[in-house]
Amino acid sequence: MKVALLEASHWHVPLYLDALEAPGIQVVAVSDAEQVKGQAIAARFRSTLYSSAYELLEREDVDFAFVFGRHSEMPTLAEAVIERKIPFALEKPCGVNMSQVTAAAQTDRGSQSLLRRTVDLPDERVARRTGRCGGLHTVGL
Known part of the structure; x- marks a missing residue:
């Protein structure tokens, strides 16, 4: 799976x-507009670094x-991946207010994309629900 950060x-x-x-996971691209950690992360995965997502x-x-x-930029970033029909994990809180978060979720539902919240298990509630423990897994939003 080719992954972007x-x-x-x-x-x-x-x-x-x-x-x-x-x-099975290959981080192929990293963006970092802040230009703080992106270079080291891109080097770690031998991936391409971009200054713009x-x-x-x-x-x-x-x-x-x-x-x-x-947080203020996340709704626009979410819209960009949704428009391209790229499955994604969106870091919380997904915006600065409830209307932004709701709008992103509604856009996602309309596009039939895969809006997911990615969690690092074990989290008791998620582990019980999914039957999985350890690693990165997706659960519905």
Whole structure:
């Protein structure tokens, strides 16, 4: 699976990196408008670094995107991956207010895309619901 990391300077990104080294996952592109952590992360995965998430989305053919970034920019980033029908995980809180989050969810439902919340298990509630423990897994929003 070819994966992109959008806005890699977000403080939650390091929590995902070890799991992204799993067999079958290839981080092919990283964006980092802040230009703080992206270069090191791109080097770790031998992937292409972009200073713009939108340029990354225009140039790369990815199977899945992890969307991070500033809360105020997340609705626009979510819309960009939804428009391209790229399955994705959107870091919480997905916006700065409930209307932004609701709009992203409604856009996603209309596109038949795969809006998912990715969790690092074990989380008791999720583990009970999915029967899975450890690693990165998706559960419905």
